[in-house]
Amino acid sequence: MDVMALKQEVIEYSRSIGIDKIGFASADPFVELKERLRRQQELGYQSGFEEPDIEKRTNPSLLLPEAKSIIAIALAYPSKMKNAPRGTKTERRGVFCRASWGKDYHDVLRERLQQLEEFLLAKVPHARVRSMVDTGELADRAVAERAGIGWSGKNCSIITPEFGSYVYLGEMITNIPFPPDEPVENRCGTCTKCIDACPTGALVQGGQLNAQRCLSFLTQTKGFLADEFREKIGNRLYGCDTCQQVCPENKGKDFHLHPEFEPDPEAVKPKLIPLLQMSNREFKETFGAMAGSWRGKKPIQRNAILALAHYKDQTAVPHLLRLLKEDSRPVIRGTAAWALGKIGDPSAKPYLEAARQTEADADVIAEIEKGLKLLAEAKE
Incomplete structure (x- = not known):
């Protein structure tokens, strides 16, 4: 040969x-x-x-x-990316890294x-x-x-x-x-x-x-993100x-x-709030063909919550309150509680206090306490 x-x-x-x-x-x-x-x-x-x-x-x-x-x-x-969409104050967007386009x-x-x-x-x-x-x-x-x-x-x-x-x-x-x-x-x-x-x-x-x-x-992990990295993640949904x-x-x-x-511009720079409301089926239809979907919906949604907190997006408050009250996943409930404190809208305080009384998960309770502390600091 x-x-x-x-x-x-x-x-x-x-x-x-x-x-x-x-x-x-x-x-x-x-x-x-x-x-x-x-x-x-x-x-x-x-x-x-x-x-x-x-x-x-x-x-x-x-x-x-x-x-x-x-x-x-x-x-x-x-x-x-050609025709990359731009986020606005009322419609913030996250981003997937280039290797996931x-x-x-x-x-x-x-x-x-x-x-x-x-x-x-x-x-x-x-x-x-x-x-x-x-x-x-x-x-x-x-x-x-x-x-x-x-x-x-x-x-x-x-x-x-x-x-x-x-x-x-x-x-x-x-x-x-x-x-x-x-x-x-x-x-x-x-x-x-x-x-x-x-x-x-x-x-x-x-x-x-x-x-x-x-x-x-870190964007691919499934648990709570350590506090020191929450500020650093910015609007990254997957990768850096x-x-x-x-x-x-x-x-x-x-x-x-x-x-x-x-890339599909709307998939790799998606609007953050609609991402919080996606069903598993919608997530798979939108992101399933991308490398960035391999860990499933939860890490991406957690990162979307952190991105909304990064932007201090007031329009996200009612959506985060719904997650705090209704979502079955402790990581999502807890991250939403922290994000509400980070955004700093005082209207969230009674909801966080009510959630503290009914929440059974110790990690989520700790995040609610962090959220309440952030709200108190924002008020000072």
């Missing part, structure tokens, strides 16, 4: 099916990454969404026996990888392959870096020379020994703009992230783009190469 010729055929085929960048890496264990992941685990910096087994994350042979190489792919996504990228990349698998198996029937997107075991940024897709930036994103960090990543392990590509030069230099701009200080240092403080992770937006390598980078990734 002429693997050099096959590699070139794979590259050409990948372009024909809309893969924007492809690279090839050895399937050797990721030794340095293993130590970094162990350190992250010791420090409690992991999100909990990752594969917990560090061996599986760093040793491709555990995922595919006889693994010889890994094919890494990248698809670019847009950074700017359009169709769920997991589905799109899996389709491309499936096509690539079929092409490869047609050429080499005895080949073995295993593909994954970022919910798989392998650390896809480490694979992409080794395969020359881009360098690992201080913001912990892969930054490509062509598309900046606005790329989705996927990979395929195979027993075909493709010649590896060279990694690209790291161009971050002395720049620390992402570290300086991180709203919560989650970027501990260049290339090290405390996921427990990262707004992108700050460390990408300030990156000089992303300046002027905006690619509209895939119709699947084009």
Whole structure:
């Protein structure tokens, strides 16, 4: 088998099916990454969404026996939206991060990888392959870096020379020994703009992230958001783009190469108050195709309440009072109670006091107390 010729055929085929960048890496264990992941685990910096087994994350042979190489792919996504709707004082809006615009990228990349698998198996029937997107075991940024897709930036994103960090990543392990590509030069230099701009200080240092403080992770949690982060979340409903937006390598980078990734402006910048009233079915119909819907309705609605508090939106008060009184979910009742205090409308006080008498959940009672304290402070 002429693997050099096959590699070139794979590259050409990948372009024909809309893969924007492809690279090839050895399937050797990721030794340095293993130590970094162990350190992250010791420090409690992991999100909990990752594969917990560090061996599986760093040793491709555990995922595919006889693994010889890994094919890494990248698809670019847009950074700017056409006809973006603007919020007003009477109709505030939230925002989904750019990586959640359009169709769920997991589905799109899996389709491309499936096509690539079929092409490869047609050429080499005895080949073995295993593909994954970022919910798989392998650390896809480490694979992409080794395969020359881009360098690992201080913001912990892969930054490509062509598309900046606005790329989705996927990979395929195979027993075909493709010649590896060279990694690209790291161009971050002395720049620390992402570290300086991180709203919560989650970027501990260049290339090290405390996921427990990262707004992108926090917007996806299902419980009460810690008090220190409620001010920081702003109007983010899912994800955070700050460390990408300030990156000089992303300046002027905006690619509209895939119709699947084009955002529905009303879905990615939705009105906040209607979001509070959505049924599960309405939520699925509106947001179900987006990556940002994977955790369900509750985190998005909790974040919408925090966004209304951020704006101190007086028009939200009756809607928050309804949630406080009627919603079956403690996180929603409690966050609504806190938000009523943050907005500072004194008319909410008797309702909060009444809710304190009837509420059975200790966490919600604590949030009602916070709301009443905020109202008292606003009055002073």
